[in-house]
């Protein structure tokens with residue numbers, strides 16, 4: 001059955017970009033109901049969206065309609081997904097407080113369909129703790145947020161706050177409108193982030209991983225119906241609503257937790273950047289420096305940490321699927337193949353971290369899947385969300 005999508009446009013300069021989005025969705029046969037706040041109509045004429053969507057654009061709570069039903073309730077009942085793009089700081093604040101004082105905010109309150117919010121605003125506004133608190137609050141209620149892109153902003157500055165690429169929003173809408181539930185009934189454990197090894201009570205060794213790849217996998221697996229455990233080392237990212245979150249610190253701690261949960265898991269994905277070394281003797285007191293910095297010298301003895309996937313690989317059950325990552329700087333395929341074997345994985349996701357757009361602290365990745373039977377699949381540069389979906393598609397195929 002054809003899907004109906006509600007798109008709420010609020011008063012930001014990025015409003016004009018939504019015209020392309022409406023046009024693309026309409027070409028897919030999706031019925032698009034466009035709603036605009038008064039601010040949005042100052043940027044783009046409703047006529048543009050009426051022409052592209054082939055439907056009346058709704059802007060006014062008190063607009064007369066031919067339907068007998070109260071208009072905002074009728075729209076809320078009709079839509080399968082509500083998208084707010086661009087979402088201004090003001091509109092996000094209204095949503096977070098249940099304010100219903102115009103047509104769009106009233107539809108938001110009456111709506112029971114999933115909601116996708118795409119913020120776009122000045123960097124300082126986006127980073128404002130009040131705005132961030134509102135986003136967190138809404139995310140806690142199950143509202144799904146896309147992160148803004150970084151780049152030049154209409155206000156003349158540069159930073160985080162740009163509307164994500166239309167193609168990216170379009171794919172997210174399609175994913176939410178036609179959700180795959182191919183992991184229903186499966187328990188997935190993912191690890192992510194960097195492990196940390198203490199030197200003394202205040203210092204530690206870690207690495208550049210932000211955890212983004214693993215968090216994307218956990219979120220995608222949850223969206224596809226899995227019961228997900230995210231075992232996370234240090235990461236600046238927020239926990240994911242609906243996903244069981246187990247924060248850990250060191251490689252040994254991460255290993256212990258994963259071994260404990262392993263027997264109940266159908267799928268295990270190792271996306272964490274696990275440190276290979278720990279400090280042999282952690283100082284119980286903060287290490288003191290010398291009076292003269294030139295005399296400062298500390299030798300740290302480092303010893304190995306457990307290879308978590310290798311340990312899990314030894315205990316792998318029949319039908320349990322295990323996937324690992326191989327971040328390489330040379331001989332990508334050969335090195336990744338060795339890891340696939342030694343860790344007893346079903347496939348490994350290899351990436352050359354020297355290539356721009358691949359690897360740590362990047363929003364994109366360029367990966368190659370290497371399988372036990374020798375097959376190799378190379379994927380183009382993709383967002384980490386897309387890589388997560390591709391990995392899980394592969395897992396489903398193996399199941």
Ligand code: C5P
Nearest residue numbers: 270271272274306307308309324325326
């Ligand atoms: O051996 P290498 O560190 O390159 O292997 C990378 C893969 O192994 C990743 O999936 C990573 O999460 C995992 N790993 C691990 N325990 C370690 C080191 C890496 O599970 N100590």
